Amino acid sequence: MPVQTDDPMRHLVRIFRAQRVITMAGPDATAFATCGEQVVAVGSGAEMRTRFPRAEVIDLDHVVVPGFHDAHAHPSWGAKSKLHVDLSPERVGNRAALTTALSEAAARTPPRRWIRAERYDHMRTTGGQSIDRAFLDGISREHPILVVHIAGHWAVTNSAGLTAGGLDDDTEPPAGGDLGRDGAGRLNGLLYERSLSAYTSPTAGRPAPILPEPAPEEFLQGLDQFAGELHAAGVTSICDALVSPQVLRHYQEAERRGRLSLRVATLIRHPFLDGLADVGIMSGFGGDRVRVVGVKAFVDGAVAGRTCLLDRPFHDSAGHDDHGIQVADVAMLTDLAIRAQRAGIRLGVHANGDRAISLLLDALEAADRATPERTRLRHRIEHCSIVTPEILARMRALDLIAVPFGSYVWYHGDALLEWYGAARLERMFAHRSFLDSGITVAGSSDYPCGPVEPLLAVQSCVTRTSANGDLLGPSQRISVREALALYTVGSASATGEEATKGRLAPGYLADFVVLGADPETSAPDEIGRIPVVSTWVGAEQVTSRTA
Template sequence: MTTAAPVAGPGTWTLVVADRIHTLAGPPVEALVLFDDRVAAVGDPRELHERFRLDRTIEVDGVLVPGFNDAHAHPSMTAENLLHVNCSPEVATDEDVLVRLLREEAEAVDEGQWVVGSRYDHTKTTGGRVVDREFLDRAVPDHPVLLTHVAAHWGVLNSAGLAAAGLADASTDPPGGVLGRNASGGLNGVVYEQALFDISYPSLARGRTAVPPSTPAARLRGLARAQQLFHAAGITSMVDALCGPDDVALLSEAARTGQLTLRVAMLVAFPHYDRIAALGLRSGFGDERLRLLGVKAFVDGACAGGNCLVDEPFEGTDDHGMQTMDDADLRDLVERVTGDGVVLAVHANGDRAIRKLLDAHERARASGAPHRRHRIEHCSLVDADIVGRIRALGLVVVPFGSYARFHGDKLVGYYGRDRLERMFAHRTLLDAGIPVAGSSDYPCGPYEPLAAITSCAERRALDGTAIGLSQRISVHEAFGLYTTGAAYAAGEEHVKGTLAPGRLADFVELGRDPFLVPPGEIVDIPVRSTWIGGRLVHAAP
């Protein structure tokens, strides 16, 4: 970046000049004219100079593309996670480091307070073996500990954690959840789905969580750090795919005080739908910074957690995974929310889970539910029957963008190579004319869109293993997932996704032209600066 004039007041005309600008709405250009926070015109810099009475000029050396839009991630969860210990495989590189991180956190928190670690990946940190309560007891005996798996659908507690959560060997599984047990029937510390949500996910818990949420002031600090990470990767918009009341309050307070730089659309967790319905709120309520998108629910477990609901059992087992909402509840929820005309986004990974969701949608549609852009979150494993039914219903799908690359190693073990040809089926879905959006599901996968674009175009795990090569898409299509596709999935294609006149001036300056390098190198392209509404929110040092 060479020069950037200070932000001007309302009514400002700005010329943005770059080496090349991919508007994704036509051929590349070299300049944009902005009026305040929107694109007013695109074209040749000299010609635009003559046409407009400009107040300022921004010149950048790099290549501009529309800002990246992550159609499903968890910024408010990230705000909380960043206040605790990061057990990502990049940090917790092995078992000893994991123990050290947990012990350091135990020393940092007050006596008897929770030690909470997130993004634990047993395949990368503990050699494929899931740690248990005894392991965590040895690491940290005198604080309650919760270590959450990277896929965020299960976690592990130590003995003090089990006690603090009110769990004992005689406890029974909650509806939609499972308490892991050892060979003699005692609790092994692992808690799945609702059993985990009740302990640490205020948005989904049936009562107060045993792990107390951080204070609003602390969470605002966490959110600021989360936004810095996202902006540094070129992200300008995100769907927060699981909001409870605390999260709505966090994001609203950030917006009110000018601290919400990211544009966020919220999916509110289904247990809170009564409140939305009682207030008469509808999808789209809010503004271009923070708005209500719809309602979020779940049918099954996690794809990279190895517990989604599949027709064929996981490789080498007779395990078909977990259904987390029973058929009758799912039917009722789909009928009610879609009947109200509110956007419903349902997490369904496995083919069996997706079929159950489609059954419910078909039934609701037959009974007169109006057409809306309802979404299938993840929609990881498909076949021709599923694809045909999705198309007939006009649903939008939001598959994982980076899982082939990031989780590829463990996916082969869970699903086998053949089934991976039907997973994160970008090629099949796009060819069928189904609207597809790009998503990270961060913290469940890495948030960097450029890494996801490489993943979608290459379909290779980090070690080079092929992960369903038949589902490769072009770099142009992969860009579409994170721009136009994500905008459509949130009902915002009239303001986002391209840099055409009338769209928001959300753009990213890249160090190289992503359309001129091999797909495998896109992941390494530096993000030089990120702009939201014509305002600089990130500049590389």
């Protein structure tokens, strides 16, 4: 390689050397050079030295992989939850701890102000039995309280919370929602799906949710904190899978203030599709820090909330014929998909169960036939949790992208076995089937519904083993390299950034993670414990240098 002493960029070039660089773009390397935020060359340390003789050299040691990209998570929720009570089962593991956490929050919160708690897991914290209105009334009658389940599709509120939401025993639930009741028909405080979203999200009929939104400065503080946790886990890019106009403004404000160390792609709530279309915003609008991917819609409930829409009833619902919850019909989805196609805006549609995915495919196929003049957009199926050979063939034909959960086997394994059964688990989070069918598949935590750590997800996909050691759906196991690809190249495709992210190659963003051990030679059940030594976004370190 000739010495390029006339290179005007030589002072801006830096060389990073490592034991091994997993480029995800051809052969592995031992060094790469960056200029500004981009990778400009990849090879050996000697090659980089020859090519850029005056460049600063940074020795990373260890193993380098492209920055992890979480294609579906809820960082705005994560940012806001820094302002809320954290009931994660790892922290609040039983009823007594739950009572303490909520009582302490009540003691420090002025009367009539909301207490909002997140990540309550009734399986692990209260033995499979949910708390109810009476329990929360025992914590406080002065404060409205909302305790959101870890899967985010249902919550529990107290009497003050029901009153604040205008709900009483005579209230009928909205379409797509439900209100829990006790044996006497009295509201028990449980709010499902749309009945919950009225509390937390702007909706067509109610622009301000029942719970007040945080002020911008509060949001940015929460975002800084949450982004720090993501970087510590090796995450450099994330797609926020449910964004309101206010949250999009928050992200733009964070970027404007130079505070956005994370790259954020966004799926905007679908009622705003026409607004985006009216001003000509298409998928890909924005820059490499904040970007519009498309719009988000829902077909069914949650896997970990036991509300997804199934062809065959839940495994534990013998005699009840429980198929889960459907929140949109084919006509609505078809109309949405036609408008999205015409506007050049991708859809990311939440569909977990096999019946929900089939309904969505009916709609996407109808929209495809109705818009033959349009370039076909690579729509995404969010979660896409339970598949069949027919579903895989139909997805391949439409060139759809699957965005399944990466770590649910590890994280929710035992509940999944009870609700879905071992046979169905062979068709769930079907990474092997997607890859074998030629379907692009991304990596996703769906945080706060699952843990943020991509390495834990890699372990889960490679081992298909739950935290308790049960092997679930082993036919869907994939290799370490394939699992790393989910969270790099796969996710880049899911956000339309395959030309700039997911690989360490010339022209790609210099987003990378330094790992303390090689995931390809570590014991598979140890991958989740590999330390993240440092994380870099645009060739700048975003984790603390003491790591």
